[in-house]
Amino acid sequence: xxxxxxxxxxxxxxxxxxxxxxxxxxxxxxxxxxxxxxxxxxxxxxxxxxxxxxxxxxxxxxxxxxxxxxxxxxxxxxxxxxxxxxxxxxxxxxxxxxxxxxxxxxxxxxxxxxxxxxxxxxxxxxxxxxxxxxxxxxxxxxxxxxxxxxxxxxxxxxxxxxxxxxxxxxxxxxxxxxxxxxxxxxxxxxxxxxxxxxxxxxxxxxxxxxxxxxxxxxxxxxxxxxxxxxxxxxxxxxxxxxxxxxxxxxxxxxxxxxxxxxxxxxxxxxxxxxxxxxxxxxxxxxxxxxxxxxxxxxxxxxxxxxxxxx
Amino acid sequence: xxxxxxxxxxxxxxxxxxxxxxxxxxxxxxxxxxxxxxxxxxxxxxxxxxxxxxxxxxxxxxxxxxxxxxxxxxxxxxxxxxxxxxxxxxxxxxxxxxxxxxxxxxxxxxxxxxxxxxxxxxxxxxxxxxxxxxxxxxxxxxxxxxxxxxxxxxxxxxxxxxxxxxxxxxxxxxxxxxxxxxxxxxxxxxxxxxxxxxxxxxxxxxxxxxxxxxxxxxxxxxxxxxxxxxxxxxxxxxxxxxxxxxxxxxxxxxxxxxxxxxxxxxxxxxxxxxxxxxx
Numbered sequence: 026x027x028x029x030x031x032x033x034x035x036x037x038x039x040x041x042x043x044x045x046x047x048x049x050x051x052x053x054x055x056x057x058x059x060x061x062x063x064x065x066x067x068x069x070x071x072x073x074x075x076x077x078x079x080x081x082x083x084x085x086x087x088x089x090x091x092x093x094x095x096x097x098x099x100x101x102x103x104x105x106x107x108x109x110x111x112x113x114x115x116x117x118x119x120x121x122x123x124x125x126x127x128x129x130x131x132x133x134x135x136x137x138x139x140x141x142x143x144x145x146x147x148x149x150x151x152x153x154x155x156x157x158x159x160x161x162x163x164x165x166x167x168x169x170x171x172x173x174x175x176x177x178x179x180x181x182x183x184x185x186x187x188x189x190x191x192x193x194x195x196x197x198x199x200x201x202x203x204x205x206x207x208x209x210x211x212x213x214x215x216x217x218x219x220x221x222x223x224x225x226x227x228x229x230x231x232x233x234x235x236x237x238x239x240x241x242x243x244x245x246x247x248x249x250x251x252x253x254x255x256x257x258x259x260x261x262x263x264x265x266x267x268x269x270x271x272x273x274x275x276x277x278x279x280x281x282x283x284x285x286x287x288x289x290x291x292x293x294x295x296x297x298x299x300x301x302x303x304x305x306x307x308x309x310x311x312x313x314x315x316x317x318x319x320x321x322x323x324x325x326x327x328x329x330x331x332x333x334x335x
Numbered sequence: 336x337x338x339x340x341x342x343x344x345x346x347x348x349x350x351x352x353x354x355x356x357x358x359x360x361x362x363x364x365x366x367x368x369x370x371x372x373x374x375x376x377x378x379x380x381x382x383x384x385x386x387x388x389x390x391x392x393x394x395x396x397x398x399x400x401x402x403x404x405x406x407x408x409x410x411x412x413x414x415x416x417x418x419x420x421x422x423x424x425x426x427x428x429x430x431x432x433x434x435x436x437x438x439x440x441x442x443x444x445x446x447x448x449x450x451x452x453x454x455x456x457x458x459x460x461x462x463x464x465x466x467x468x469x470x471x472x473x474x475x476x477x478x479x480x481x482x483x484x485x486x487x488x489x490x491x492x493x494x495x496x497x498x499x500x501x502x503x504x505x506x507x508x509x510x511x512x513x514x515x516x517x518x519x520x521x522x523x524x525x526x527x528x529x530x531x532x533x534x535x536x537x538x539x540x541x542x543x544x545x546x547x548x549x550x551x552x553x554x555x556x557x558x559x560x561x562x563x564x565x566x567x568x569x570x571x572x573x574x575x576x577x578x579x580x581x582x583x584x585x586x587x588x589x590x591x592x593x594x595x596x597x598x599x600x601x602x603x604x605x606x607x608x609x610x611x612x613x614x
Contacts, residue, residue, distance in 0.1 A: 047432060057463065140600045268548075
């Protein structure tokens with residue numbers, strides 16, 4: 026009886042303390058993340074005049090998003106983000122798997138290579154973008170090196186050329202984040218029981234066969250994490266574009282992304298500079314929010330089903 | 336034995352070469368960055384790969400004073416320090432009852448916090464801007480600290496809850512018997528036991544906040560409150576032809592992270608495994 030009373034009084038204290046302990050975090054998070062996010066979704070159904078909400082407009086902003094002149098920008102940016110995603114999957118996560126596999130086979134020295142490969146990932150994308158903008162500039166060191174090696178002649182203009190600019194930005198982004206797949210894949214490879222590899226070796230599997238037929242199916246959780254992270258990061262791409270190509274995604278919108286387009290609509294650098302189109306911006310934000318959340322959930326489910334257990 | 340060992344070593348050669356090529360791809364640009372800081376723009380053009388002819392600090396001095404990077408540097412230190420401290424304190428406080436009390440509603444609350452790990456807050460920046468303006472937090476370092484803490488709280492609560500959950504329950508029970516209050520149990524017993532979580536949260540919050548560019552871009556207009564990444568984005572255009580100055584300002588702005596990385600490379604590597612998601 027006394028014991029029971031003591032636990033209930035403890036529980037009552039805990040309930041009260043829990044509220045007090047959780048309140049500061051919940052208040053900050055709720056006020057600066059949840060509240061503006063919900064308000065943005067709600068606001069996308071209204072017409073706007075500057076920063077002022079006018080009247081309920083149903084899906085008018087959304088239909089405006091897909092037709093001229095917004096449609097061209099939207100589809101262009103969407104295509105760049107999709108290309109960016111596949112580029113990162115191939116360049117960053119694909120090469121990263123190869124590097125992780127080589128480090129796994131070698132065993133010794135892995136920590137050194139992991140640390141070097143990961144280093145650019147702790148730098149600001151702004152710094153990485155600015156650094157590569159200097160290195161790739163006409164007269165810069167990459168042009169000098171390529172000319173010296175006889176691989177290229179004359180002035181290097183990859184960032185000013187609408188056919189090569191997007192690919193160059195994707196490569197810089199992959200350089201920035203390469204260490205991430207290397208770390209996640211090596212952690213995954215170390216979790217696989219060595220007997221699995223020994224059995225495969227006895228069956229006469231070579232290194233390449235072992236990577237693709239034995240290791241890769243067992244790496245599904247790692248691949249799932251990386252695919253989901255790459256998806257979220259790709260569709261939030263902004264910093265590198267802004268620093269290297271400007272907020273218009275130069276040359277002539279060839280490197281424009283959904284978030285740079287969103288930024289121009291929301292903060293007034295689209296069309297006549299200084300004029301914002303908040304309704305359109307919020308509709309784009311809501312679309313992106315849906316694409317990101319549905320895409321992420323689908324990916325998590327997809328990889329969850331394909332996880333192989335031993 | 337030896338006849339077998341040599342071909343095996345040879346077979347490993349291509350793998351070695353691949354790893355060394357990427358090592359060069361990472362280190363060469365950084366080498367160019369560091370040596371260019373000490374060169375004049377003319378020397379950057381005619382002595383590209385070599386060490387600087389004289390190790391003059393002129394570029395650093397100009398970046399720090401004339402381009403006023405020192406000022407931005409202090410702003411970034413204040414914002415990063417403030418956000419790290421606030422995130423750690425409020426997240427540890429929230430994670431403690433959520434992971435160690437039986438409340439009935441802690442599952443839902445934890446879910447609410449964790450959902451924030453994936454929420455794309457940039458897309459709410461218009462409403463966030465209006466809110467900040469209403470609260471008088473535009474053009475202020477406090478505003479940035481609050482926004483960054485809000486964004487990092489979900490990840491921090493996740494890490495703290497994971498570490499606190501596995502502590503033995505005798506720990507706080509014994510302290511309670513001795514008459515310690517809940518606040519004391521959290522800050523003097525539980526928090527010291529989850530030091531690895533504190534360092535993971537501190538490191539990843541510091542990296543994310545120091546590097547961020549988006550929120551200063553939309554919330555800060557006054558030069559007095561600009562942070563390093565925002566200043567850098569301006570420099571690159573403004574001092575386009577003064578390469579030595581831009582290289583030096585890049586080096587200054589990455590110095591704190593570089594030093595931290597050299598000291599904590601192992602914790603950072605393991606932290607990525609523990610928590611993922613740092614962007």
